[in-house]
Amino acid sequence: MNLQEFQAKRIFGQYGIPVPQGEVATTPAEAAAIAARMGGPVVVKAQVLVGGRGKAGGIKLAHTPAEAEEVTGRILGMSIKGLTVKKTLVDPAADIRKELYLGLVLDRGRRRVVMMASSEGGVDIEEVAARTPEKILTVAVDPFLGLREYQARDLALGLGLPKEQWGAFTRICQGLYECYLGCDASLAEINPLAVLGDGALKALDGKMVLDDSALFRHPDLAALRDEDDETPEERTARLNDLSYVKLDGEIGCMVNGAGLAMATMDIIKFYGGAPANFLDVGGGARADKVAAALRIILSDPNVKAVLFNIFGGITRGDEVARGILAALAEVPTRVPMVVRLVGTNAAEGRAILAQANMITAETLAEAAQKAVAAAKGA
Amino acid sequence: MSILVNRDTRLLVQGITGREGAFHTEQMISYGTRVVAGVTPGKGGSWGVGNTPIFDTVQEAVHATGANVSIIYVPARFAPDAILEAADAGIPLIVCITEGIPALDMLKVRAYLDTTGSRLIGPNCPGLITPGEAKVGIMPGYIHARGPVGVVSRSGTLTYEVVYALTLRGIGQSTAVGIGGDPINGTSFVDVLKMFEEDPETEQVVMIGEIGGTDEERAAEFIRTKMTKPVTAFIAGQTAPPGKRMGHAGAIISGGKGTAADKIAALQAANVQVARHPGEIAEIVAARL
Numbered sequence: 001m002n003l004q005e006f007q008a009k010r011i012f013g014q015y016g017i018p019v020p021q022g023e024v025a026t027t028p029a030e031a032a033a034i035a036a037r038m039g040g041p042v043v044v045k046a047q048v049l050v051g052g053r054g055k056a057g058g059i060k061l062a063h064t065p066a067e068a069e070e071v072t073g074r075i076l077g078m079s080i081k082g083l084t085v086k087k088t089l090v091d092p093a094a095d096i097r098k099e100l101y102l103g104l105v106l107d108r109g110r111r112r113v114v115m116m117a118s119s120e121g122g123v124d125i126e127e128v129a130a131r132t133p134e135k136i137l138t139v140a141v142d143p144f145l146g147l148r149e150y151q152a153r154d155l156a157l158g159l160g161l162p163k164e165q166w167g168a169f170t171r172i173c174q175g176l177y178e179c180y181l182g183c184d185a186s187l188a189e190i191n192p193l194a195v196l197g198d199g200a201l202k203a204l205d206g207k208m209v210l211d212d213s214a215l216f217r218h219p220d221l222a223a224l225r226d227e228d229d230e231t232p233e234e235r236t237a238r239l240n241d242l243s244y245v246k247l248d249g250e251i252g253c254m255v256n257g258a259g260l261a262m263a264t265m266d267i268i269k270f271y272g273g274a275p276a277n278f279l280d281v282g283g284g285a286r287a288d289k290v291a292a293a294l295r296i297i298l299s300d301p302n303v304k305a306v307l308f309n310i311f312g313g314i315t316r317g318d319e320v321a322r323g324i325l326a327a328l329a330e331v332p333t334r335v336p337m338v339v340r341l342v343g344t345n346a347a348e349g350r351a352i353l354a355q356a357n358m359i360t361a362e363t364l365a366e367a368a369q370k371a372v373a374a375a376k377g378a
Numbered sequence: 379m380s381i382l383v384n385r386d387t388r389l390l391v392q393g394i395t396g397r398e399g400a401f402h403t404e405q406m407i408s409y410g411t412r413v414v415a416g417v418t419p420g421k422g423g424s425w426g427v428g429n430t431p432i433f434d435t436v437q438e439a440v441h442a443t444g445a446n447v448s449i450i451y452v453p454a455r456f457a458p459d460a461i462l463e464a465a466d467a468g469i470p471l472i473v474c475i476t477e478g479i480p481a482l483d484m485l486k487v488r489a490y491l492d493t494t495g496s497r498l499i500g501p502n503c504p505g506l507i508t509p510g511e512a513k514v515g516i517m518p519g520y521i522h523a524r525g526p527v528g529v530v531s532r533s534g535t536l537t538y539e540v541v542y543a544l545t546l547r548g549i550g551q552s553t554a555v556g557i558g559g560d561p562i563n564g565t566s567f568v569d570v571l572k573m574f575e576e577d578p579e580t581e582q583v584v585m586i587g588e589i590g591g592t593d594e595e596r597a598a599e600f601i602r603t604k605m606t607k608p609v610t611a612f613i614a615g616q617t618a619p620p621g622k623r624m625g626h627a628g629a630i631i632s633g634g635k636g637t638a639a640d641k642i643a644a645l646q647a648a649n650v651q652v653a654r655h656p657g658e659i660a661e662i663v664a665a666r667l
Contacts, residue, residue: 106481108561108591108628111488126633143486184480213627214480216455243625247617258559258625259533259588262614266638267655269617278618280625311535311542313504313518343538344518364539365657 001210004047006089007224008206012190015179017172018202022091031072034090035065041093042068046075046085049229051124056080061093086228094204099192100159101125101136102172104180106187112140113180115147115173117155121192147177161195168201183221184214233296240292242281249274250375252297252306252335254290256281256315264309267364273372276303281315290323291330298331305375307367308339310349317341317349325356336374340367379579380508380553381528381570382471382499383447387512388414390436390445390469392452392460394426398475399451402516403427406449409513415439436467447471449505449514454478457501458487465496472564473514474501481627484562491564498564502626504534504556515556517541525550527663528574530567531586532559532593532626536614536656540586543660549667552580559626561590567597575605582608582666584659585650587641589615590629594641602648610662611645612653613638 003011009019024047025031035042046058053059058080062068068090078085099122107114118136120128129136137158139151152173156166172193180188187209194204215222227235237244243258247265251273255261258280265275277300281293297306310320320341338359341349350360359374361367389406393399394416407413407428415433416426422434433439436448448464450457450473457476464472479501491498499506505515509522517534521542529544529551531537541554555570557563567585574580587594594613601609616638618624620631631637642652653659 105633106485106561108593109596111485111562113482113485129633143482143489181482184482186481211481211627212623213454213478214482217480243623245619245622245624247619255535257533257535258629259531259536259586259614260539262588262618262624262629263536263539263612263656265618266614266616267657270655275617278622278624311538313516313535313538342542343521363657365655368655 001212001215001225002049002229003208003210003224004049004087004226005045005206006047008208009203011183011208012175012179012203012206015175015182017175017179017190018200019206020091020094020202020204022089025072025088025090026076026086028069028073028076031088031090032065032069035062035068038090038092043091043093044068044071044075045089045091046078046080047087047089048080048083048085050081050083053080058085091204094194094202095197096192096194096204097197098195100195101128101191102176102193103187103189103191104176104185107140110140112142113177115139115141115151115155115177117159119159125191141177147174164199165195165201172201172203183208184211184218185209186211233299236292236296240289242279242289242293242296244296245278246300247275247277248302249276250302250304251371252276252300252303253309254279254281254293254297254306255309256311260309260311264307264364264368267368268307268372271368271372273368273375276300286319287323287326290320291327294324294327295331298333298335303335305371306335306337307371308337309364309367310341312341312343312346316344317346318352321349321352324353328356338367338371338374340364379577380511381573381577381580382553382555383506383508383512383514385511387447387514388412388443388445389512389514390414390439390443390448391416391430392436392448392450392464394418394430394432395421396451400427402451403430405519406513409519411512411514414443415445436463436469440467440469445469447473447514450474450476452476458483461487461498462490465491465494469496471497471499473499473503473505474564475503475505475516476500477502479560481561484560488562488564499555500558500563502560503558504537506553506555508553509551517554517556521545522554523550526552526579526581528552528577528580528583529554529586530570530574530583531556532588532628533586533614536586539656540584540612540659543657544663547660547664549660549663552577559588559628561628567593568600571597571600571605571609575607580607582610582663584663585609585611587611587613588626588629589613589618589624589631589638590626590636592636595644598644598648598650601645601650608666609650610653610659611650612656612659613641613645
């Protein structure tokens, strides 16, 4: 789960990291009132969960409340990479002398949480990593020892910070690490961490990604999920415990198991089609879950054919077949359907589906070719 | 021969009284796996599926039954504890089926396991099977047959797909191991490849990877420098968009890393034949026999 900038910075503040005292505005008038209260120039920032907001015109400086009102009016309702801006963050403008990067990620290969710092802040860190990897400093944190002071000092030294800033920098590093652990994050990033005119350090932008598997122990964080940030289909999928990712193609896929679902997408592409989605109905998928999945797939107007690929193990072919029939009874459709059932109770499943008007296939390759042909014929 | 599990496996089931645990214990027993004990705290002294004695602690179970492999079916919030309890009781091989364990918990569990003599398979995996000898997992037993191909995979049903295709062609498996789809796991591709390389029964290996992480790249390096047996690979997720988690917690392209294209290139550079789709795997393996 991704947090919005204003949420991430609010949490950073709770861990002692200096952040701007910004406020959220959902109307231009609100933004003007906030700017008037702050009394100086402000920055109005679109709150959407995508990168590149600045380039898209979603971040603007305003010198007066009237100007804040005007730019907020332009930013709200703007579409950035397909997401409509419904909220802005109004932060007091900062006197920036230098922009640093500070982040924590889980390094899978090293099996450690790794802190990264760079003197090239304020830009996309992936670009820095690709172009000038030597400008990214890293320290790996031992899970039992935590982030040690000397490790943060090493980073401060590497960044060329003067001695006077080491203490403040170290406290920010340790605060960010505590925040990462305390929230079960998989990414926590301050970009930029600004060096201000008076020498103080401040987290001007923040990003956090939380580990979905750990949300059960953070009900307060789980409650931060904003329904505006997910499509109705993604929401239905989440509530039905389905793994779903929308794609741009024309062949809807329903598969049990994540690896097989990816392989099914790949083979559709291999035979000249394009998958409309990734959808894993999970193990032991019961009829109601299958029906919910089919409704999600059919709600995509691009879908010209649906491919069911079910390898029965714990999931039983007859259960899936009943789910498909139940869903079709609810959502009548003319979209052609290709079904491939293998494994446990596959024969029973095929018998149940024989009465429905469906295209059947024995192998995955055959199923993919038939789905591609059906989508082209439609 | 085979790797990791065989006729001598004496299996302990942690979470034997749960719905999943009970169902799969029955399946494992009917396959012929020797299930010697179950553990559910608070239910010690009773009997579970297949008349299996239940203990309160792993330590007691090991002491009374000589269990040497444990399989874990407990919910995610209790699973880290179950793994650590098994390791502290000295069980050399621990298989964790549970999906959804927080990554930071696994980080500590794995770091602790590295200080013990225990190996963990998983979590979030289907387990492993040596056909005809022991099924320690949730895979359907009947799709397997005994033979010369070692299989190692990050996936569940995709592995069944590949194994079944091999079996239908009359090609059996020495052992099929699911290492799981989480970002931090107990056993890597390299660990299993090393075992297959040393196993006299295994003549060739099938490796099924997917997007996310760099475990496949490490495997490619190992294959290039240390392996003599032929490896056939498949990487799932060639059409997966970056930044989106594809079901498995570990299946995500992040920061431009972990793409299928990178993994395929690394494997091809190590002379691994990479199948373009799952159906091709059995064809390549058959041509090599």
